[in-house]
Amino acid sequence: MIKSTLFIAATVLEILCLSFVFVYTFSIDKAHFRSGLPAKRELVSHLILTDFAIWTEARYTRHPSQADFFSPFQDFPSSFEHFPAGSIIAPVAAGTMPHDETYQDN
């Protein structure tokens, strides 16, 4: 019965580790809301930032929310996408894309 006892103990330990991850995430999230987030929001509101600085290789990957209508194929019609990040980030869903929004005057 040694092996099964060891296995059950290991499984309980794994479940405890996963539970710890949940508790840890919850506590970090609360702490972030108290201290980290206000500082980041201050940065965003003061510098008027609109995008994450993740991919800096092209305009439309650096600022996906501010990109041209035609991006990523913006260099000429039917041009191939040549930046790797362009294939990593998702295309904006047709019909719901921010660029495509038609503002109805109420």
Add this chain to the structure above:
Amino acid sequence: MTKHIKIIEYALSSLLRRKYKSFAIIVAFSFTVAALASVLFLTTALKIEASHVFASAPDLIVQRTTAGRHELIPVDYAETIRNIPGVGAVHCRYWGYYYDALTEANYTVLGVKGDQDTLTLLDGRLPRTSGECAVGAGTAWLRHAESDRELILVNSQATGVVFDVVGVFRSESSLLSNDLVVLTDDGIKDFLGFPPDRATDIVVEVHNSNEVQTVAAKIKRFFPDARPITKSELIRTYDMVFNWRSGMMLTVFSAAVMAFCILAWDKATGISAEEKQEIGILKAIGWDTSDVLALKFWEGLIIAMTSFFVGILTGFAHVFFFDAAILASVIKGWSVLFPRFHLVPQINAYQVFVMGFLTVTPYVASTVIPAWKAAITDPDTVMRG
């Protein structure tokens, strides 16, 4: 219960007899789950971070487009927009890009009013004069431009300009500020050569958030060449960029799923002659078909559960303790400046349950089904192969 404990004991002995094979399966399975979990954790954390952080982004940004492309906007548009009922502060924003031939990196050059001295996430202060700048952690690292040193950039007239670095953004803000070079508004206009009556875009504050769409529609009516971008669209962009259909999810996710399918397919298409013989012997010495199935169920579950827990915990540690180091090199692309992902950990029971259901269940099923086929066959036939 005792019966199942004994079956688990036997299943463990059986797996230990094939310890190299079992270990190899656990490693491959854990790796697959870790890859899936890493992508899921990273994209979820980025989506949540975007929705939290960009909640303080401006209500409306008005761009101008010409021939379908972003153009500099006339600053007098701001005056007309200011007169729209419900609109609060309106001001022009000056920003652009700078390609640094020295390091082959692109920086985002941003202008600020110079009315606030410092920020919590800034070591030092913001620029006050045209000859000063504050830089992101990535820019500082790449150009050795720490506080109180100089940063030399080439302006639009191809002349070198020396800026005093008066502040460096802390690495906690890298996701937002890694590639920034912050100048004063006057400094950026001179540096990038903005025409005097043009800005990059216009930032609009709307008092009542329910009126944002109406204000956007009015701006569009006044200026048909304007393109208003609302805060909700901005947040939605990140929701879509990192959703399950995104390239990032598909590239890494599909590779991991394919590897898992091959593993499950290999199991489901048949069991080895040795395993068949084992089942035959067990049946011959009096085990019921249900006992054999219970044995195979536990064998599958031991491997799948162990791999699942190891994979989930590895994925979590990889993304949130090691800043997604392996995944980052996959998604980096051609970016010379790429931030470290200091993300706030995010995990929810739904994600864990879905991942568990999609990985543990098929594996256990693919272990039990072929064993069931062997178990219902006559033991003599099974043992003879």
